[in-house]
Amino acid sequence: MVKLNILLAGVGGQGIVTMGRMIAEAAINEGVKALIAETHGLSQRNGAVNVHVRMGDVYAPLIEKGSADYLVALEATEALRNLYYANPQRTIIVLNNYTLRPALSKAKEMNMSEILEKLSAFRVYVFNANDIAIKAGNPKASNAALIGFLWSIGAFKDLIEHEESFYKALRLESNIKAFKMALEEAKQLL
């Protein structure tokens, strides 16, 4: 049985639901089953949001406790909020190099080094997806850049074989550009 569990975390408005859909569409383009559990409604207004992406031999919409293969955070603090799904032996964590203060009175926020310290038990990649998105001409394309990064570290192996499957799913030219630029960036990082 081949299964892949990717937990996407971030802040409402960052394009997390779209990111889940783009990954699942790439899977469907290859004839691989994919299920996504999305967060809709009020939490999309600058609140904490997560999306469960599962593919392969899966039936249930939610990832089991400690069973994420990848935990991807578009806002780095949100990785910490979703550690329930992660497990140091199994989970690879990918952080967008970006933090956002909650829009609350007197809110406290952690910086990247504090976040990384909390994640010291894990294998963690930090990636500048926002920079790539801006360079690609679409500040909202951070999600596409992160998909490119996941592809370059082999996250979809045994499930998605063709890079082209992502192009159709990414839809916008600027998304595809961000995806490709992420591959270049990843080469230098890895």
Place this chain on the structure above:
Amino acid sequence: MLTLTKLRYLLLGNEAIAFGALSSGVYVAAGYPGTPSSDIIETLMKYGKDRYVEWSTNEKVAFETALGAAMMGARAMATMKHVGVNVIADALMSSSYSGVEGALVIVSADDPSMWSSQSEQDNRYYGLMALIPVLEPYDPQSAYDLTIKAFELSDSIKHPVMLRTTTRISHSRGPVELLPPKEPVNGKLIKNPQKYVLVPENARRNRVEQLKRWERIQEEVEKLNAVEEGDDKVVILASGLAYAYVKEIIEDMNLNPTVVRISTPVPIPKKTILNVVSNANKVLIVEELEPVVEMQVKELLYDNNIHVELHGKDYVSRIGELTLERVRSAVGKLYDIPITEPQVISVNPSPRPPALCAGCPHRSSFIDLKRGLALASLSNTFFSGDIGCYTLGVLPPFNEQDSALEMGSSLGVINGVYRATGQIPVAIIGDSTFFHAGLPALANAVYHNLPAIILVLDNRSTAMTGQQPSPSKEIDIAKVAEGLGVEFVKTFDPFDMKNAIKIISEAANWVKQNKKPAVIIAKRACAIDVLETLKGKELPVAEVDENKCTGCSICYDYFTCPAIIPLNNKKAKIDPLQCIGCGACVSVCPYNAISIKGKPPEGWEEAWLS
């Protein structure tokens, strides 16, 4: 590995339900927005141009619209979130007595774990109470298939049918294979008062007919459930979404029980279940929330004198949604297999609740209200809140929601608050909620001279559920209030803080003096709608003058616009990616340090204020 052979679409469960309705020839569909149900009507509006689809003022009107159409022989559907079914309960009971001519499907989208709701009530109970069959899918494909079955069942029995979905069906996306849409089935004028006028004589006859239809339904549901044969000594009954979790866990644990996939939790397929449990040594019932299937199975076993070890809610909690770990634990107990839970690390970063958007007029209304009431010496009041984005007024720095119970509660509750305490209360209600359930309570307030301040936040939209249209675009709330006999009615722009404070304090003083209700309307469009209207145009942006900013923190700590960010030196900075140039923060800064840079685009004023 599971591979997909045919052409499939990646659809949300809700989209699958909408396409299922189109493939069933639905002609009239109505709903009221509510998470997790809203995408069904939205999808029908997009793809069912040859059908009649509407957002009604509330669920009861939506249901009666569908009921009326089904009485005329059409195929009809009403959609709502679980608590919306409470609003239709009266009509629902009657529809089960009268039956229909065409087909009537009610979609109840339940919300286990209360992701966007005030309760996690299990609406399968409504089926037991109203004697209406309940169909329950387990993934987007089965949501599509069962929608078609629901229409077929309703049409063949001439009885309403409920399709019960949950957040993890409605808002899960998966591959769905679609059939082409079917020609819509419309109605013709049918008059049958003996059936539809529920005077006692007719109602008593209908009651007998209702139970006859219920017997036929019990026969019909046998076809809708499936048995996956395995070890006949161990049986797992899985209702709706529980099947997806059970299937994955038994594959993962390499177990081979007999699994009954229950698509009709109400009524349960008695013959199918009797057949499999007769040989079993152990039975586990997995269902989300309440023991609806479990109660019926226990009754069935008692009636048939079957004694078997049976587990249900003793192994699977009735609180919150199902998860793989919860089902694994239940199956482990059933087989006496010890389960070792993975060790997870827990970190609690500061909470990140949803926040009012940059440019949201509600934020300004809450600030204005506080200041206006202070000016009239009425700060110590009860803020009776309601359901909408503005429920976020419960959070600091606003703290202006002392209760928010259900749609329309703000206006009803203030009557009791005043009668019990003699203190003038404030009701805060949105425009869509005002039309949904506010009108009868406002009439009551006038009727009984209730001294209260009623603030309607008119953002021209049903915003929280995704900017569905609101009746306020067509019907002037001020005229409605005047028409109902409210003597003090004034409208203000919440961004014009000075005038807003003046009107709010005037209203408060008027209520004190006259001991009657006053209605004040804060009118300015939802910022998301404004952005949509002005899409593609360059927007102005706010700017902080560093020399004037003293770092007093009012803008980010007491106004809390997400686009205003504190710097390390406590001074404020505007995040140009989030700021939409609305200008609401300009009058908030006591040092005049914030200004707007850039010219507003054409159509700016109209987008915000029309």
